């Protein structure tokens with residue numbers, strides 16, 4: 001459900017893994033391009049898609065009798081869409097979005113459950129999975145997380161291909177916090193890059209970003225090991241280091257001196273950290289967790305601080321043991 005970059009690339013994974021795939025696109029021209037030319041004319045436009053993907057513009061046509069419903073709309077739009085869709089009762093749902101809902105401070109699997117769908121039916125797929133690389137069938141690993149390890153295993157087998165290697169996890173909340181928070185940290189790393197700083201600065205931000213992500217995750221009951229894995233460090237490193245990342249690129253525009261409006265105009269696709277950073281900060285405050293990098297990202301996005309001042313303020317913080 002959603003034919004943006006990741007919805008399209010994940011449809012490709014599912015088709016390559018031998019599933020019959022229906023892909024819901026909002027726009028007729030997107031569906032037609034996929035069905036007649038095996039190309040999405042709006043996202044990943046140079047990629048030839050497998051013939052096994054059938055695109056539709058009616059949500060009901062995509063959802064009818066679906067065994068697995070893959071949710072690939074941006075996180076702040078998930079609830080409004082779910083409330084309109086007729087999700088088959090026997091289906092399982094896979095959440096792909098990486099964000100925290102603004103109004104509720106819920107993770108995406110929690111939003112799904114909040115609309116009345118049992119959390120036993122909800123899975124999360126997350127990891128270092130930049131859609132542009134996956135669509136070229138470059139090898140990557142990922143994590144399929146569910147409360148029930150048997151379900152996680154079953155679904156991981158359904159999306160395994162020669163280029164996509166899914167591990168399993170029962171730490172749903174940890175995987176989701178890793179995925180949502182890395183976007184805010186990537187904004188900070190992008191700012192550092194845009195300011196002209198090198199590998200030492202960026203590695204320092206990544207590592208301390210992981211430390212604050214782990215603190216938040218643990219406060220929410222996550223397994224600390226998750227943050228050393230694909231959904232934590234793996235995704236954080238891929239996002240912070242790749243020019244393909246929309247979040248890192250958005251941060252880079254800010255670091256080069258553009259304001260949020262101009263950075264938005266220069267961006268293609270959704271940079272989830274821009275919308276979720278404030279929610280992550282609010283969630284951290286609710287649980288008494290210190291997240292200085294996310295806090296400064298929020299200040300920069302709100303125009304209260306420049307990227308350069310944000311970095312200077314972080315550097316001036318009191319020193320203390322690393323752990």
Ligand SMILES: NC(=O)c1ccc[n+]([C@@H]2O[C@H](COP(=O)([O-])OP(=O)(O)OC[C@H]3O[C@@H](n4cnc5c(N)ncnc54)[C@H](O)[C@@H]3O)[C@@H](O)[C@H]2O)c1
Pocket residue numbers: 002003004005006007008026043072073074075077081096097098099129130131132268269270272
């Ligand atoms: N692109 C990636 O590399 C990647 C990888 C892993 C996870 N994700 C996550 O997947 C989610 C989707 O990202 P994406 O990369 O596909 O974004 P995108 O910007 O490429 O596409 C967004 C899609 O959502 C649709 N959309 C936008 N507003 C909508 C609304 N109100 N209702 C319904 N549909 C709407 C658009 O039409 C489009 O199909 C995000 O949470 C992102 O963090 C992306």
Ligand SMILES: O=P(O)(O)OC[C@H](O)CO
Pocket residue numbers: 098127128129130131183186235238239244245246247248270271272
């Ligand atoms: O392009 P980004 O910044 O949304 O990152 C994409 C994926 O989440 C990387 O795993």
